[in-house]
Amino acid sequence: MKSLTPLQLEHFLAHLAERYELRVPILLPDGTRTIGSPDDGPLALLGGAVPGKPTAAFFPQQETIFTAIHGRLSQAPPPPKPLFILGFTATDLECLRFIDRFFADGIRDDLYFRLRQGAVVAGISGYCGAKGTLLPPAAGNCDLELFLAGDTWLVIPYSGTGTELAKELPNAATPEEAELFKCSIPTVPDGGETLLQAASALLCADRVPDSFWEELGERCIACTGCNLACPTCTCFGVQDWRSSTGVERSRTWDSCQLDGFMREASGHNPLGSEALRSRRRIHHKLAADPRKWGEISCFRCGRCDAACPTGIGMMAVAADLVARFG
Ligand code: SF4
Ligand code: SF4
Structure with a gap:
């Protein structure tokens, strides 16, 4: 285990940028934090988990599958340097x-592994949660973890x-x-x-x-905010965009809360009501996936x-289910 001052950490990240495409928690002009390129905003390590879907680093909201221009098929090449992504909490x-x-x-899924393969993933934990609260360590599931202890960042490799x-x-x-x-690692669920x-x-x-x-x-007002923010939601739709020279096929995140999510070409929709779609959102993660x-x-x-x-996110619905039917 190593330790770094905040300045040493900035130098470490700058050094990594020579070998990796860096993605770190940054502050956007609108005051929100996201995991992005250091060129797009100042480093913002404090404040806990970023509000957006962190797995978007490997599964972006929209990406090109291939293009066919004048009959020539091509796919996006892998990034010139592997990704180094800092900012995943233990739950992320x-x-x-x-x-x-x-x-x-x-x-x-080639598109996912085009970005994921060879990427270095760094977790973040310690007293860097909202208002300095403890983000529990992941103690694994990543290549290395940065843990804020006072004004020192501990670096724990896995x-x-x-x-x-x-x-x-x-x-050291x-x-x-x-x-x-060690004492900060949770020992009970x-x-x-x-x-x-x-x-x-x-x-x-x-x-x-x-x-x-x-x-x-x-x-449910079908705003899709729940799906768009969820790091384990993986549904997507596929579109072809035509131009005078050819076609681009791309994929975009989908949401099971939308009416057209499962609608078939015949018009039949196995999830044809808000009730069925809401059931699906909860049931999928808590019953089908297990x-x-x-x-x-x-x-x-x-x-x-x-x-x-x-107010019908997963934890709120789970609490309601247990209170009423448990
Ligand atoms: S469950 Fe909530 S966040 Fe999700 S689509 Fe419905 S209203 Fe929006
Ligand atoms: S369902 Fe909600 S709480 Fe669970 S992982 Fe997805 S966004 Fe997080």
Whole structure:
């Protein structure tokens, strides 16, 4: 484990930029934080998880699949340098681990791995949450982790690449700093995890009546904020754009809260009501994914609860389910 002053960390990042395409938490002109290029805003490591979908680094909102210009097919080349992405919290890293499995399953998703393959992922934790609160360490699931202890950043490597990068740093962490990091690793499931498991058990046992989903559907205004913010939402639509010279095929994030999400060419829509679409959003993560993947695919990042204007994000719905039917 190594330690860095904030200035040394800036130098470390500048040094990394020679070998990697850097993506770090930055402050945008509108005052919000996102994970982006240091050229687009000043470094903003404090304040907790960024509000947007962090997995957009590998699964962007819109990307070109291929172009066919004058009959010549071409695909976007991989980036000139591999990505180095800093800013995933422990829960974000769980989400990334989950979608890595998703995109590698069956037919491997070339577009996703074009960016993901060879990327270095750095977690962020320590006393850099909102108003200096503790962001729990991930203690894995990434190449290396930066943990803010007082005014020092501890660098904890996990993978071979992380270890190589940390080797270049001069100062070893003190035993007290190492102990602070160790003591911050959660040892018991948090309340949110227990709540989701209870809600999942209710759904898997089919103990939730249709009337609940009708009520929920009434409250959804189909703004899609929940899906757009969610790091484990992976649905997308495909479009062809024609020009005088050819065609570009691209993909764009989709939302299961939209009427056209599953509508078939015949007009039949298996998710033809807000109630069914709202049920699907919750059921997919808490019941269908546990059956397919052996785990709930919500990692309690809280983004959908923060984004939903009508208060029916995942944690709010889970709490309601458990209170009413548990
Ligand atoms: S809390 Fe919401 S946004 Fe976060 S992983 Fe769960 S469903 Fe997705
Ligand atoms: S954020 Fe809330 S209102 Fe908007 S689509 Fe999602 S559930 Fe519906």
